Amino acid sequence: MSVKHTTGFPPARGRAHAGHRVAGALEHLLRTLRIRHVHVADGSAPPPALAYVTAFPRLSIPIDGALAVEFAHRGRSEKVTAERGHAVLVPAHAWDRPQWSPETTTLTCMFGHRQTGFSLVKQAVTGAPPEVVKTSVHGAHDGVSRSILQALMASAMDGSGGRLPPLLVESLLHACVRLLKHVEPPPLRKATLTYEALCLYVAEHFMDRELNRESVASVFGLAPNYISRLFTREGSRHFNDYLNIVRVNQAKFMLRNYRSSLKEVAANSGYSDATYFCRVFRKVTGMTPMQYRTGLAVEDSRIGVVP
Secondary structure, three states, X not given: OOEEOOOOOOOOOOOOOHHHHHHHHHHHHHHHOOOOEEEEOOOOOOOOOOOEEOOOOEEEEEEEOOEEEEXXXXXXXXXXXXXXXXXXXXXXXXXXXXXXXOOEEEEEEEEOOOEEEXXXXXXXXXXXXXXXXXXXXXXXXXXXXXXXXXXXXXXXXXXXXXXXXXXXXXXXXXXXXXXXXXXXXOOOOHHHHHHHHHXXXXXXXXXOOOOOHHHHHHHHOXXXXXXXXXXXXXXXXXXXXXXXXXXXXXXXXXXXXXXXXXXXXXXXXXXXXXXXXXHHHHHHHOOOHHHHHHHHHHHHHHOOOOO
């Protein structure tokens, strides 16, 4: 496994290595407290304006202070305050809406298909830009961490509560420390690692309607044409094709789970124009959004499920 430090973010102060800083924060957390409670979003209500959605599951842990967050739970919006010793678990395509407050430090672990990303955000003063440290570990989708994550998702989503979800969160955090500290020499070419970092960024920011090849190039300090070549060579598809696939997968999730209008589905999938969204959806899936939704309803009726 190899650590890839995402470019375009403020550098970590005090430690030269972002991965070491994140690992140090995690180790301190695990030494000083136990996880007592896990708040679980379930994607059962449509995302409101300014909600945060990613194409992969996320786990947020307040390290200092408390994190006020809104998310969907059992069909309605719920607001909670996650304190030290709490964790917030958000499945892929579900949403949350955090409210940053002064003197709060939060660590978010982002479990992508090809790598795990870490974001350490410290909000020191009201109105001031937060200090952000980001890093990612390639290959983290394999092995112990992925198995623990699967067990955590299954345990958390069954709604039974108890001590199992908090214990699994602690186990997952220990596994993340192991990933960050025991890094093998890079097994892949730099171009492949950069491509995977770009994919993680797109999967994290696909709801941004201004997201395009040029904006991503600016964040990573790369030439737009180089990004095009990376996606063609490493992913066998164009950048826009990958972005549309990520966005259409979010749209399919919304069409399956919500009764939102096509305009709302388009907006929450990163498209400002519903007509263009329908055209892209049909190109990617071979059917219109309404045909997709109708097909799901017909299938549900065949097996006795109320849509």
